[in-house]
Amino acid sequence: MSLSQENLKAKLDQLECHFTWELNKDDVDIQNLLNRLGEGVELDLGKEQGVARAHNFSGYVKFLLGDQKEALSHLLESEALLRKKFGDHCDKLLIVPYGNFAWVNYHMENYTECEGYLQKIQEINENFPTMSVAEVLGEKGWTFLKFSHKYYERARDVLKKAVEMDPDNSEWNAGYAIALYRTDTEPCTVDSPAVKQLRQALDIDPDDDVLKVHLGLRLLNCSKQLMKDSEKLVEEALNGSPDHPHVMRYVSMFFRDRGSVDRSIELLEKALQNSPGSCFIHHQLALCYRTKKINLQKEKRDSAEVNEACDKSIYHLEMATSLKASFIIAMSELALQYGERGDLFMAENLFEETFKIATEKKDNLNAVNFRYALYQQYSIRNEEQAINHYIQCLKTAPLSSEGTRSVHKLKKIAQNILRKNPDDWKGSKIMGLIFQERPDMCQDNSNTSTEEADEVRNNLSEIMFF
Template sequence: MSSTQDTSLKTSLLQLECHFTWALDKNDTDLTDLLNRLEEQLNLDLGREAGVARTHCCMGYVKFLLGSNTEAVSYFEKSVELTKSHGNDCDKLLVVVYGDLAWLYYHMGNFAECESYLNKLREINEKYPTVPYAEVLGEKGWTFLKFSRKYYERAKECFKKALELEPDEGEWNAGLAIALYRIEDFLQDTSSSNAIDQLRRAIATNPDDDVLKVLLGLKLASRKRYSEAESLVEQALESSPEHPHVIRYVGKFFRNRGSVDRSIALLKRALEKVSNSAFIHHQLGLCYKKKILNLKQAGSHHTKGAEINRAQEQCIYHLEMATEMKPSFIVAMRELAIQYGENRDMPRAEEMFQNTFRVAREKNDNYQSVHLYYADFQQYCMRCESAAIEHYIECLKINPKRYEGKKSAERLEGIAKRRIKNNPMDGEAFGILGIIHKEKGEKQQAIECFETALSFVDNEDYLSDLCELRLSLQ
């Protein structure tokens, strides 16, 4: 093939809508874990040709990312077969997988097959010239939801655009509801909720989807609307008592409501159905963490010691399983590090934290939260306040408006006020307050704190911050 032909072919490929052109960065996900989740999804989607076809298509792309081109071809071809089983009117549903096959054959050097799939796509475009297709936007949205938490906003926009074209389509309504739920859950935003209204709409268009009912129950419970929440959760559990996604979210619901033992029983039942779920192991770890706290509050360590130890062992076991199954599971890793600390295994705690920092840096994900957890570890387990202050400040500076930033500000303020109460001339404590005010954008209060700090200590950083703040107010 001449360079001119190759350039022309590449230009055509770049215009396609498929996994290869959606800017999916393999460093943003754990490919092995993603493959496990997709295989789990296959089992849940049996009987739903559209869902199974979509999952095969996504698995084909993951196999390509893992370097298994032959397996990738097999998954893509299976996706085509399943899609065609819908009937004659399935052309729009083939756009993504045909695009994937064109790209895959291009990478394999089989340019004749590549051109063949490009021709199939041209025929579909001639038949349906009005683009974009809702089917393609929907598949793109589901891919973003599956691939990485970083893509939830992109998923939301895809489903919104699909719903502009097909407002009553159940799949796109469900996709948007799940995207909104996950975005709000990640941001820990309790001020308002777009997810609640969208979940209600999604349930109206998918009345048999019990996962959506549990998610709505979780959202309502977070806003203290417990009666309706419990009714939805009970309905879902009664209708889908063996569905692992229903069981695990119901388990989360009962843990949040304080029914830890019931949650543990449900999650263990789910684990029997899906043994390789890092998510369920993580949820069980959190349940046992909650159980430890409950036991400590219920009686003295002397009377509850053996039970606390068993719960601690189970907590660590399930968190270790979660991180073993998904080595980049930062949320589980940081929790496991804390639990090693609680178990007085400081070397393993420190090693796990350093590993968690490394993964968070590499993936540019959850870095702020790791600073908060490590600061808590230094403050409460290691009793090293100077190291705790350093990491609380790092956490605060990353984003003072996020949950982790606000928590760090609270911790720092508590430390500073305690120290000032013990020593009204503690310059560093006033400097800490100055940093808090500065990061929050409260410039005048920051200036006053830095001035007070400098009256007691010589500190170049405080002086630099003070000069910067004064200049900004001129």
């Protein structure tokens, strides 16, 4: 590398853009991300700034995929949309795209063009210092929010700063609300930061139907007294955007959590027509059909109906995992359902693969342990192995929904052991471990309503992308 190239690289490293935001491509399925960005372009037609942001991000993703010319094409489209919308007042909005332009041209060895974009950024920075520009922070926050669930906390922190700098900006407020929604693991209350921010974002943009559904789902888990408010928000969202796939996805989750699984399936099937390549919708349909299967079993319905629901759930899980490589949650759920169907060979192989991926990525290992424990307990009838993996789940992520559900399972196992023999050390050891990891759950509160509440929280936590 020549001295001039070293100087150029040093300047590039100081920019605020996708190339400098420490986005690890191993943390995301790149092709799935590109598909989601493409979906965002279609959904935001008429909202030039949102479409421009999607094209700018797509340019970076195309670069990661090795298509530099296509990367430049997306970046040019982003700039054109911003200039069309804001004219001569778009300088602040071009800081990030120009940074990406500079980096792509540098890698293409177009050093003159690279220097040209660096000069443009310098001129903009003379009027707008980069790190004090809310537009840069907002773009950065939305990027983290879109990239991977591992970046949600970073998204929350950055978008909070953007909102503090530009309190009336609807996009930054909406992004901050979604980030809080996804990172808030505490039991829901009407005074929680997520609920407050969702309300604030809706005050600024009362027509945002996606935010209405998120607030409705959150209120559903807060209090029975808020049920009417929750239902009203969801109905308004559905009436306002009956064909918006994001709205229908989350409305369907609302109905599923209310027990209206057939209505949820109906909405998801409709959403799937508009977004046939959505792994999220396939995953949610799989969960709906699994719930339907359980309901049919409880009602002692005909085995053919039960098998049909089971087959449909497995079909949608297979679709979800084929559309998104390393979809760990869906893979572990699919392995569990193979086991329930009696396909133990397929279950074991898929669990082995899923454990390997989760361990390598250090991602969702608690979820895999929990489902493998269920598989061992109910399909294999190996209680010893089930206990081991419930414990691994609990130790890995004690406050997660799977950690909480593992406590419920372990308590029942321990209570059964101690009921048969009060002096059995194994039951006492399990209860001691629970006290060590989750002392808040050692009182006798393992009632059905608690488990149902945990199940609702688990369903909400499975919202992966927006």
